[in-house]
Amino acid sequence: MTKRCSNSNCYVHEGESCVDGHLDLAECEHYRSGHSDSKTKAGQSTPIESAARVPWSGATLGLSDLITLLPRARSILVGVLGAHDAGKTTLLLGNYLTCLRGSAIAEGEFCGSWTLGAWEALAAWSRFDDAARKPHFPPHTPRGTSRAPGLLHLALRRTDQTLRDILLSDAPGEWFTRWAINENAPEAEGARWTVEHADTFLVIADCDRLSGPERGSARTDLRQLLERLGGHVGNRPVILVWTKTDKKSLAELTPGIRDSIQKALKEAIPHATEMTTTVGHPESLTEAISIAVNSVWEPSRCSPILEPVLHHQPFSAFRGRKC
Ligand SMILES: Nc1nc2c(ncn2[C@@H]2O[C@H](COP(=O)(O)OP(=O)(O)OP(=O)(O)O)[C@@H](O)[C@H]2O)c(=O)[nH]1
Numbered sequence: 001m002t003k004r005c006s007n008s009n010c011y012v013h014e015g016e017s018c019v020d021g022h023l024d025l026a027e028c029e030h031y032r033s034g035h036s037d038s039k040t041k042a043g044q045s046t047p048i049e050s051a052a053r054v055p056w057s058g059a060t061l062g063l064s065d066l067i068t069l070l071p072r073a074r075s076i077l078v079g080v081l082g083a084h085d086a087g088k089t090t091l092l093l094g095n096y097l098t099c100l101r102g103s104a105i106a107e108g109e110f111c112g113s114w115t116l117g118a119w120e121a122l123a124a125w126s127r128f129d130d131a132a133r134k135p136h137f138p139p140h141t142p143r144g145t146s147r148a149p150g151l152l153h154l155a156l157r158r159t160d161q162t163l164r165d166i167l168l169s170d171a172p173g174e175w176f177t178r179w180a181i182n183e184n185a186p187e188a189e190g191a192r193w194t195v196e197h198a199d200t201f202l203v204i205a206d207c208d209r210l211s212g213p214e215r216g217s218a219r220t221d222l223r224q225l226l227e228r229l230g231g232h233v234g235n236r237p238v239i240l241v242w243t244k245t246d247k248k249s250l251a252e253l254t255p256g257i258r259d260s261i262q263k264a265l266k267e268a269i270p271h272a273t274e275m276t277t278t279v280g281h282p283e284s285l286t287e288a289i290s291i292a293v294n295s296v297w298e299p300s301r302c303s304p305i306l307e308p309v310l311h312h313q314p315f316s317a318f319r320g321r322k323c
């Protein structure tokens with residue numbers, strides 16, 4: 001009968017390895033004190049063998065996976081924000097396909113991923129697998145009410161041997177639309193988590209929608225999102241990415257729409273930069289992630305500690321040897 005470990009971060013009952021590293025589960029005190037899964041029918045037996053496994057499943061990472069992954073290297077969480085259908089998942093997938101071709105991202109070579117299953121599930125949509133089905137864009141990211149988005153993972157290593165675990169948030173656009181309208185909305189918990197924890201941001205502006213019949217509401221949604229993000233971003237890097245420029249280039253957008261978004265960006269996030277992408281030029285998708293990752297590859301230095309002057313007396317005047 002399937003047995004659950006008493007450690008809530010351990011998924012040994014789903015075929016992963018013991019999170020504490022025990023090859024023989026009988027040696028793990030948490031597993032010994034675990035309980036049988038009540039959903040398993042009596043008599044159905046799925047014994048867990050004592051064998052070397054990995055502590056991840058290949059699906060997108062959740063919060064408990066981060067407990068295992070994050071201690072090994074410096075990580076970079078890239079928050080990808082934007083409305084439904086804006087092109088967020090396509091942008092991320094383009095980067096995985098770049099890695100498969102052997103190209104570098106942010107000067108780092110691909111050196112592993114804990115979410116190969118999730119990447120391949122997305123990549124399968126873009127491949128010719130039989131004569132009947134043509135390559136397609138990935139499907140809509142399902143809307144859930146999880147506390148955090150599904151995170152896609154790439155490990156990148158530069159020639160100087162520095163390694164970074166890159167976590168790319170693949171969230172449904174509805175979360176950000178809700179968050180932009182009401183930052184305390186219960187459905188926006190995943191958006192709040194992303195904005196609180198991301199090291200760098202890509203905000204997606206859909207040129208196709210901004211030039212179509214819904215351009216008025218698309219502009220309002222995007223302005224609201226930029227204004228909301230401006231209140232939380234601090235000095236973290238932000239790039240406004242104009243996507244689908246094969247359908248409508250940035251220059252072809254109605255000046256009123258384009259100018260009002262650029263004005264909102266300048267007011268809400270003055271340090272933000274802009275760039276354009278299209279699946280027609282896959283390198284533009286890689287460039288967007290590369291710029292975001294490059295901007296935080298080296299963490300910014302802490303500000304020096306300045307000792308405050310508390311007493312104006314010669315005895316208290318010693319300010320350290322370097323002063
Ligand atoms: N022409 C063109 N269409 C694009 C491009 N990128 C995305 N699309 C279209 O936009 C649709 C939505 O793309 P997704 O990447 O799924 O969008 P998303 O932002 O992840 O959407 P949600 O998961 O619903 O939030 C795709 O099905 C494509 O039809 C592009 O560069 N050019």
Ligand SMILES: [Mg+2]
Pocket residue numbers: 088089090139140141170171172173
């Ligand atoms: Mg998506």
